[in-house]
Amino acid sequence: MSHTSPATYLVWSILSSLLGCFLVFHLWKFDRFRCLRWNNGPYSGAFKRLMTYTYLLSVPCIMAYALGFAVIKYEEGLIYLPEYGIIPKPWEFWSQTHKSAIFPLYLVFTIAWGLEMVTHLEELCFWLFLVNSGAVQQDWFRSLYFKTWIGGSLIAITYMPLVTIFTRADPVKCEAFTFLAGSLGSLSLTLWFLPILWTFPSFLKALKSNNVDTRTIVRLTTFHELNCLRVVFRLVFVLPLMALAIDGIRPHQHVNDSMFWTEFLASIAAVGCIISSAITLVIFFPRSVESEVQSRHATREKSQSQSRSRYSRHMRRDSELSERDSAASPYPQKRPSSVAMYSNSDAHSPLREYPPLDSDHLLKADHGLEVPVQGPTAVFSPNRRVASGIVIQGTVVPSSPPTNLTERALQAHDQRTSSVHPFVHNFTSPIDLMDGAQQTRWYVKRQYGPRIIV
Numbered sequence: 235m236s237h238t239s240p241a242t243y244l245v246w247s248i249l250s251s252l253l254g255c256f257l258v259f260h261l262w263k264f265d266r267f268r269c270l271r272w273n274n275g276p277y278s279g280a281f282k283r284l285m286t287y288t289y290l291l292s293v294p295c296i297m298a299y300a301l302g303f304a305v306i307k308y309e310e311g312l313i314y315l316p317e318y319g320i321i322p323k324p325w326e327f328w329s330q331t332h333k334s335a336i337f338p339l340y341l342v343f344t345i346a347w348g349l350e351m352v353t354h355l356e357e358l359c360f361w362l363f364l365v366n367s368g369a370v371q372q373d374w375f376r377s378l379y380f381k382t383w384i385g386g387s388l389i390a391i392t393y394m395p396l397v398t399i400f401t402r403a404d405p406v407k408c409e410a411f412t413f414l415a416g417s418l419g420s421l422s423l424t425l426w427f428l429p430i431l432w433t434f435p436s437f438l439k440a441l442k443s444n445n446v447d448t449r450t451i452v453r454l455t456t457f458h459e460l461n462c463l464r465v466v467f468r469l470v471f472v473l474p475l476m477a478l479a480i481d482g483i484r485p486h487q488h489v490n491d492s493m494f495w496t497e498f499l500a501s502i503a504a505v506g507c508i509i510s511s512a513i514t515l516v517i518f519f520p521r522s523v524e525s526e527v528q529s530r531h532a533t534r535e536k537s538q539s540q541s542r543s544r545y546s547r548h549m550r551r552d553s554e555l556s557e558r559d560s561a562a563s564p565y566p567q568k569r570p571s572s573v574a575m576y577s578n579s580d581a582h583s584p585l586r587e588y589p590p591l592d593s594d595h596l597l598k599a600d601h602g603l604e605v606p607v608q609g610p611t612a613v614f615s616p617n618r619r620v621a622s623g624i625v626i627q628g629t630v631v632p633s634s635p636p637t638n639l640t641e642r643a644l645q646a647h648d649q650r651t652s653s654v655h656p657f658v659h660n661f662t663s664p665i666d667l668m669d670g671a672q673q674t675r676w677y678v679k680r681q682y683g684p685r686i687i688v
Contacts, residue, residue, distance in 0.1 A: 239322050240307035242500045246300035249508040254297055256512055264519045285665040288349050295346030302339045306332045325405050337402045340412060347416040348394040352387040354423045359383040360664045361430045365437050410482030417476035424468045434458045464513040471506030474499035518665050
């Protein structure tokens with residue numbers, strides 16, 4: 235796009251900078267940048283690290299390409315040629331410093347495009363594996379789809395830079411062949427997504443018929459809608475660049491000779507590229523608003539409980555001092571009865587720590603004494619760490635009637651008796667996957683009585 239106006243690269247620069255800001259904001263809201271650590275979560279193996287850093291590296295590469303060319307185009311400016319009029323200065327008239335920066339910037343862009351194809355190929359292979367797996371306990375990391383992703387990723391990150399390297403003598407041809415190679419690869423991946431999007435509603439219906447958890451259905455439905463939007467914007471990104479590339483490699487150019495169509499197609503491609511990359515960020519690192527609200531509520535409850543505990547300690551200390559002073563006084567003071575202490579006038583007093591015993595809560599014992607009935611006991615709920623890594627503080631809650639199985643055990647039982655793949659139940663993100671050997675095994679620990687040694 236060396237023949238385009240500086241405003242085209244300004245659009246690319248603004249949109250890519252917004253993508254970078256959204257990346258920082260989303261990762262901070264997601265888990266406070268904990269996902270960037272080398273060891274993050276129980277399944278942070280080589281696959282998750284590779285996919286995380288592959289995507290995160292592509293965003294600054296796009297920003298460097300857009301910002302670099304925007305600076306060059308505005309510094310070079312426009313030029314008047316008798317046959318063409320006022321046009322952006324061709325690269326042949328650029329300074330030597332700017333000429334030497336053309337190839338590195340294109341190489342950075344091809345690396346970013348290759349990494350983007352790696353991420354989209356992984357999602358394509360994963361969804362094909364998930365839809366076609368059924369109840370077969372097949373491991374993703376030993377399947378044909380995973381091997382296909384490895385081979386395709388090696389090809390993507392190899393042929394894209396090679397095309398740029400072999401055509402670097404002519405920057406215009408280098409740009410045309412780079413756009414052609416990248417658009418063909420991305421278009422093929424995007425078209426392969428269409429059958430998955432077409433069959434995914436029937437896949438969701440099959441999951442509903444198998445009584446899969448409602449939260450799992452909601453997550454998969456959300457990802458299906460996001461993938462539909464991303465496919466649309468991927469086409470918006472790929473098709474304009476393919477049109478410019480095909481016209482650029484022809485001897486007689488029609489589209490590239492028009493300033494309007496060149497700038498329009500290049501700007502539309504920028505919109506599709508940035509929005510599709512933002513959707514990929516949301517898919518790879520999905521936020522759980524429910525967990526975030528629970529975490530904030532737990533933090534607020536913890537601070538309030540600490541303030542209440544400090545207030546109760548102060549009140550106990552004041553009451554001990556008052557009792558000590560009354561015991562040391564030479565004039566005995568009559569202690570009011572419990573009924574008088576908890577009269578209606580001071581029912582809302584802050585000094586009241588224990589509630590009065592109503593007559594409905596009392597029973598007559600055999601020896602004539604009033605014995606209070608035992609009410610519902612309090613149960614302490616321990617701290618819980620959710621899937622995103624956020625720790626929800628424990629609280630004291632009233633005990634509920636005992637149940638046979640916990641929620642987690644019921645979920646494990648449903649997974650064991652379900653006719654769908656375990657990845658469906660445990661799905662949170664296409665890169666947050668567990669190895670087959672690391673799946674949770676639920677068992678009943680056998681209890682033995684005391685052993686008598688003679």
